[in-house]
Amino acid sequence: SLFKGKSKMIALFVPDIMNPFFPELARAVEDISNKHGYTFILCNTDNQNDKEITYLNALLQKSIDGIILVSSTMTTSQVKDMKVPLIALDRKINPNLISVTVNNYEGARQAVQYLKKQGCKRIAHISGPENISNARERFRGYLDEVRDEEWFNSDFICVGNYAVNDAFEATKKLLQSNPEIDGIFVANDLMGVGVLKAAESLKIKIPNELSVIGFDGIELGNITSPSLTTMAQPIYNIGKRAAEILIQKIEHPNTVIKSEEHKVKLITREST
Numbered sequence: 001s002l003f004k005g006k007s008k009m010i011a012l013f014v015p016d017i018m019n020p021f022f023p024e025l026a027r028a029v030e031d032i033s034n035k036h037g038y039t040f041i042l043c044n045t046d047n048q049n050d051k052e053i054t055y056l057n058a059l060l061q062k063s064i065d066g067i068i069l070v071s072s073t074m075t076t077s078q079v080k081d082m083k084v085p086l087i088a089l090d091r092k093i094n095p096n097l098i099s100v101t102v103n104n105y106e107g108a109r110q111a112v113q114y115l116k117k118q119g120c121k122r123i124a125h126i127s128g129p130e131n132i133s134n135a136r137e138r139f140r141g142y143l144d145e146v147r148d149e150e151w152f153n154s155d156f157i158c159v160g161n162y163a164v165n166d167a168f169e170a171t172k173k174l175l176q177s178n179p180e181i182d183g184i185f186v187a188n189d190l191m192g193v194g195v196l197k198a199a200e201s202l203k204i205k206i207p208n209e210l211s212v213i214g215f216d217g218i219e220l221g222n223i224t225s226p227s228l229t230t231m232a233q234p235i236y237n238i239g240k241r242a243a244e245i246l247i248q249k250i251e252h253p254n255t256v257i258k259s260e261e262h263k264v265k266l267i268t269r270e271s272t
């Protein structure tokens with residue numbers, strides 16, 4: 001069907017409304033949408049492609065003007081056939097769809113370099129799901145920092161799901177079977193909270209016996225005890241840029257727009 005638009009509405013799809021990263025992102029998209037005279041709709045998809053498709057169809061019927069996707073489940077053919085302006089945010093969908101992301105690979109390398117500088121000699125990684133582009137990039141960054149170390153061992157890698165509970169269980173197993181681990185780079189802050197809890201339940205002292213660094217920079221990491229060192233993403237700013245670019249695409253369809261990669265920044269706290 002032909003794209004009509006002109007509802008003056010913009011939607012943001014997020015994969016997990018329970019993760020504080022996404023409300024922070026939504027805050028920015030809403031602010032910028034409103035500032036330009038658009039109403040804002042938030043759709044929580046639970047990482048499920050069928051929910052994404054249901055929402056998409058409903059929004060197209062309402063002549064939505066544009067959509068920002070945080071998705072690891074939309075397929076290339078699903079986005080290619082869409083007539084409505086789209087932007088990928090935080091997670092790339094394919095190289096042809098304009099995206100606003102951060103430098104996940106470099107950020108991960110910096111995180112591991114920082115742990116090394118703190119004196120860590122056995123560094124483990126709790127990764128995000130393999131189907132998420134940024135989780136793969138963070139994993140690659142970790143691996144490029146550790147693969148040539150004589151201590152490196154593939155038992156130091158475990159795959160998490162970007163949520164607290166999984167990381168709690170995974171970390172308990174990891175530390176029980178590899179007590180020599182003295183540093184963990186966790187692929188997001190929410191799992192970092194699970195790591196802190198696991199260490200506490202095993203009576204491992206942070207940071208004396210174990211240093212932990214997360215990724216994201218959500219406010220929650222500042223409240224935990226110990227507070228969580230992290231590679232902070234400019235969360236508000238990437239949401240803002242995605243909204244600005246989408247509005248540009250809606251209002252001036254012929255201007256050339258480019259993907260953007262923003263920088264992450266180390267915030268040191270008590271966990272390292």
Ligand code: RIB
Nearest residue numbers: 019021090134162188216
């Ligand atoms: O914490 C949520 C994670 O999923 C973040 O690291 C973010 O980059 C997203 O993809």
